[in-house]
Amino acid sequence: MKKKKQIVLVSLSVGVLLMLVKFTAFFLTNSNAILTDAAESIVNVIASSFAFFSIYFASLPKDQNHPYGHGKVEFFSAFLEGVLIIIAGIIIISKTTYNVFYPEPIKELLQGAFLIGITGIVNGVLSWYMVKEGKKMNSLTIVADGKHLGTDAVSSFGLIIGLVLIYLTNLSWIDSLISFALGFYIIYNGYKLTRISIGGLMDESDIEFVKNLLKHFNTYRRDEWIDVHNLRVQKYGETYHIDCHVTLPYYFDLVKVHQEVSDIDKAMNSGDYKAELFVHADPCLPECCHYCNMKECPVRKEPQTINIEWHIGNVTKNQKHFDKD
Template structure:
């Protein structure tokens, strides 16, 4: 079993146990706020189950129907988890508002606080573990599940504080108010997760990855790499896909062009922390490139070198050569 599968299986088993514990706390106390936490635990279990299946798919090798692999299913997994979190948030808000207007009898709140506090600590450690493994293996699914559990841990901590305040003050309507606040917090986190997953499903360019690649190319640029443009990067599971155009001297033969592109491929794969597949289109230089081309002893130069154009996010991501003076 792979590290990712083992991590998400731990999350699934823990989520089931904690869900049962939270519902026990709810039946003891009849607290809307505790029901809020228990209802979100159902989402944790469903999300972890789907995440386990997504990680299984993401580890399958490329095939004829999936030439880019199956890693993109992780974005769908994160989307489903975000939607489930949002649904839980809406249900919690409806139940809490109803309780605020019509009242709700609670009891044995300290016992409930002890159970919720213990589940929050467990979620904190499991969430941290999932995020650590997810970052190490570039798994969006594990990171999303880990952040979800951290969110659950934070809401549990707020819930415990609220329960103690209710018990000390005997202001029972605070139970519904705390539940509404936690419901809004859950709803906001569901939106953030859904937004990130939709960006991945729509092939939204990963700006952080592009910036990392641009910095690497600028730091190690060679004389023959006249410019780089139309650079884009997408992540599919643990795999990173980059495509770009590189302008090379037009008199290079095919073998020389191949070597230059291979050098760029090796450079990026050695510099970034994940497996990277590059699609590089070679463009021939034009006379208008001469003023920023640093090729020495160029027999076809039409204009003297005047200054290097530094590669940055503004010019490298545009679909045009760098003719600016």
């Protein structure tokens, strides 16, 4: 958690510095496109500030009111950042529209391009580092902040190309065209970020994570685990909460069932993620015999005729695998 706070503090400090550089470039050039980039830097600073708070809040231990912990706040952080990005994009487009009808002269383009280039390089390097570390720590807040900085870096480099074109062609309307393009690009990225955060808040299923989880589960699968169904995953900060039903031979005693559940827990936690597992043990029924892998089952009613692979199509259903899928 300490490393997360350090990364966000670095992002916040760099964001403030780059914001000042970009506004300096705007006052030098009077370019709407540069103002677009500078306005987004304000969002960077606000978002990093809230990201720091959300990481602190997510680190608080579970309590009576938050039995799953406080990790969901990271989705609120990403949602706020996405909304701020969209608002920045709308303001940028509005300002650019005004200047189409009331244009202002543009000057000192090369100096402005140089300053924007420096900010783009810094944001690009910081974005790469934050996304890499955020994925390692399974932190949506750091990944979202890093991707936002990546968007900022891409728009900065596009802006440099535009400023050079204006300098070479002396066509000032290119400034407005670039500003419009960056404004819509910023809004689109804000939408993507809010979409991810809303999905997390509503416990939308992470299909890729479930597929990866099942790869581990199938790798460590044992004959005693007749089937797994009603699998559900929720994400709280860096921790996944997984609950499912597992069918076990009905003649297992409580000690044996507990041991099997513990082994299932180890299997599901064999990946590069943190998971808290809740398993409901179901007794097998005669209808399970046709896909049961138990080699010497004392109560088998019919021979095994099929070997069912666990995949997202059957483990997420709330039923045993009676349909022989």
